Amino acid sequence: MLDPDRGLSLTIARVVQRLQGSSLHSQLERQARVSLHKPEIKLESLKEDIKEFLKTSGWEKKLQNAVYSELNVFPMPCHPAAPPEHIKEPLAYMRKAQGSWEKRILKSLNSMCTELNIPLAQKRPANEQKELLNKWNEMGTDEPDLSLFRPVYAPKDFLEVLMNLRNPNYENGEQPSFKNHLGLIQVPLKVKDIPELKEYFSELGLNIGQLGIDDSAQVPPEFFENEHVHIGQKVLAEQDSAAAQQYVRQGCPTALRADLWALILNISNQPEDILYYEQLKSNVIQHDLLVDSLIYKDVKLTASNDDYYFVFEDYLYQVLLCFSRDTSVLEHFTYSSATPPKSYIRGKLGMEEYAVFYPPNGVIPFHGFSMYVAPLCFLYHEPSKLYQIFREMYVRFFFRLHSISSHPSGIVSLCLLFETLLQTHLPQLFYHLREIGAQPLRISFKWMVRAFSGYLATDQLLLLWDRILGYNSLEILAVLAAAVFAFRAVNLMEVTSLAAAEAVLADLSTLKVMPLLQIFLFATVT
DSSP, rough: OOHHHHHHHHHHHHHHHHHHHHHHHHHHHHHHHTTTTTTTGGGGHHHHHHHHHHHHHTHHHHHHOOOHHHHHOOOOOOTTOOOHHHHHHHHHHHHHHHHHHHHHHHHHHHHHHHTOOOSSSSEEHHHHHHHHTTTTGGGGGGGOOOOOOOOOOOOOHHHHHHHOOOOGGGGOOOOOOHHOOSSSOOOOOOOOHHHHHHHHGGGGGGTSSOOSSSSOOOOHHHHHHHHHHHHHHHHHHHHHHHHHHHHGGGGOOOOHHHHHHHHTTTTOOOHHHHHHHHHHHHHHHHHHHHHHHHHHHHHHHHGGOTTTTTTHHHHHHHHHHHHHHOOOGGGGGGSSSOOOOOOTTTTTTTOOOEESSSSSOOOOTTTTGGTTTGGGGGTSSSSSHHHHHHHHHHHHTTTGGSSOOOTTTTTHHHHHHHHHHHHHOOHHHHHHHTTOOHHHHHHHHHHHHHHTTTTTHHHHHHHHHHHHHHHOHHHHHHHHHHHHHHHHHHHHTOOHHHHHHHTSOOOOOOTHHHHHHHHHHHHHHH
C-alpha cells in the first residue's frame, strides 16, 4: 500500500512533469516575463508580485484547471515498485483476455486486408488529394463502393468474449456468494449496491432540483431552471473546471452546455489547437488508410440512418478521419488496459525498428464507433473544437467501453453492476428473462457500449452525458439500463422469448432519463 504522503508527492511530481511540456507552461513563462515591465512588480517582492499578477490576469485559474484536468484523467500513482502493466490493469487475467481480444481484432483486420488486396496505408495520388480537399466539407455526397468491407467487430462479438471471462483463482475454489450470481458475467469484481449508489449520486436525489424533471413537489420547475441558468452563467464567468463539474451534476441548461463541457474538459480551442487540427486534416488528404473505409462504412450503417444525426454526416467523416491520424491519442494507452496495434513497413516484418502503430492513433473503429461523435455535433459547429471535445471525451471515458479491464467505469464492471442491480432488486423479472433465454445483458449491452447514443432522444442523451461528466464516471449507464428494465417490467414479465423482450425494449426514444434514474435509485426499497 502506498503511503498517502508519498502518493501525494508522486502525484504532484507527475502533474508538474506533464505540465512542463505543455503550451500552458510556455504561455505562463511568457506572461511572467511580460509582467516584469509593469510598474507594480517590485524587485524586493518579485515572486509574490508575479504570483499576484498571474492571479489577477486569470492565468492562475487556467493553471488550476489544467491541474484539475490531469487529476481527473490520470489514475492515482501506484507503488513505485509496481511494474508498468499494473498501471494499465492490475489483474493479470484481464490483461491476458484483453491481449487475446486484440489479437482477434488484428486477425480480422489483416484477413480483410489480404482478401481485398488493399494495403493498410498508401499515399494518395495528387489528383485524388486535390479532389478530397475540394469536397472536404461535403464528403457525405461521396458514395464509395463499400460492399466488400465489413466492420471488424460488433458489440455482440465483444459480449461473447466478456461472457467467457473467468478468474482462474476462483475456478476450483468455492465462492458461495459469487456462485449466486446468475448473469452472463462471471468474474468477481466489487460493484456498488443501491445504498452506495444513492450516496455516490446524492445530487440526483428526489428533493434536489434537476434539469430534465418536468415537475417537482419542492420547487416549481421554471423557478429552478431560471436560478440554475443564473448560477451556470456565474460558473462560466469564473472559468473554474471543478465548479463546472459539480454544477452539471444537476444538468446543463441547453444554451450553456457547450461552454460548460468545454470548461470541464479544459478545451479552449487556441490557435495552436486549430493548427494541430489542420495538420491532421493534411495527413488525411495525403494518405489513404484501410481504416478510412471502415469509418465510411460505420457512418453509412449507423449515423446516416439515424433521424437525429444524418445531417451531421460530413462532420463525422472529418472528425473520425482526423482522429485516426492523431498520435496524441496514444498517450491514453498508459492508463488503458489496451495496447495499440503495430504494423511493419513492407518487407521488414518482425523488425522492431520498422514497426509503426496502426492506425496512428492506435484505435481500430468498430460497428457503432461513430455514434460517440454524433451527439456532440449538436453542441459544436466549429470542426476543430468539435474534434478536441470528442478526443477528450474518448480518452477520458469512451475507451473504457470497448476494452477489457477491472476499472469501475470499464465495460466489465458496468455489465456486472447492471446484472447485480437487476438480480437484487427485480429478482422475479431477472429469473423470468433468464428462464426464457432472454438474458437481460444481451439486450442492454449495446446501449452501454454506445453510452446510449442512438437509442435515447438527443435531449435526454445530453442530460445523461451531463452526469457522466459531472461524476467523472460511466457507472450511471448501468444504473439507467437497469432502470429501463424496471420501467418496462410489467410488459417484460409477459414475454416468452428473447425476440419478444427485444421488441418491448426496441424503442427508448420516448423515455425521460432523469425520472427513471431518480425512481430507480431513490424510490427502490433496499
